[in-house]
Amino acid sequence: MMSFFSLPEDTVWTEVAPGNSRAVLSQRPEMMLVAFRFEEGAVGAPHSHPHTQVSYVAEGAFDVTVDGKTTRLGQGSSFIVAPNLVHGVVALAPGLLIDTFTPRRDDFL
Template identity: 80%
Template sequence: MQYYSLPETTVWTEIAPGNRRAVLSERPELMLVAFRFDKGAIGALHSHPHTQVSYVAEGTFDVTVDDVTTRLGPGSSFIVAPNSIHGVVALTAGLLIDTFTPRRDDFLSA
């Protein structure tokens, strides 16, 4: 089991134009993932069976969860219930730190 994630060994994967993902830590029951966005990049509306909690570490985002859009900046967070439709638009360059329970196995195969 890997206990630590170090910046120099972090692997970033481009998942859409201006949007990169890095799995920081994971176990079957929990996962921590960083998403880096360029200004104007979109995290498209989607849903999944996992509970998600997201922390805005940098930047400003319009965050939509179940048809409700709210502007969030650094220090803000939001929670997404399983199967809720959600997505983001980066109004500035930014960084989201997301947790998922259980782990998003689809992120490990990419």
């Protein structure tokens, strides 16, 4: 049975690296919404994947690197990553990124 709604009290957070955790908020095979929490100084290590990713900075500030270009982004900013480009972040303050992936990242399930 498909769930149309995601409630905060049902959110399951998984630690993915020191100071960094994620929660799958909503998902279908063609799309996924994921929250990433970062402590100050935490790193989202450089990586790539075959999914298109759009990220929204809901809280905090980050140095974001996409395909070798680094930009400092604060609350309300966003960035997009084409498939297979190397990207990563460094949290300059405690922060929250909201990421959308298409198609779904099955490795997060």
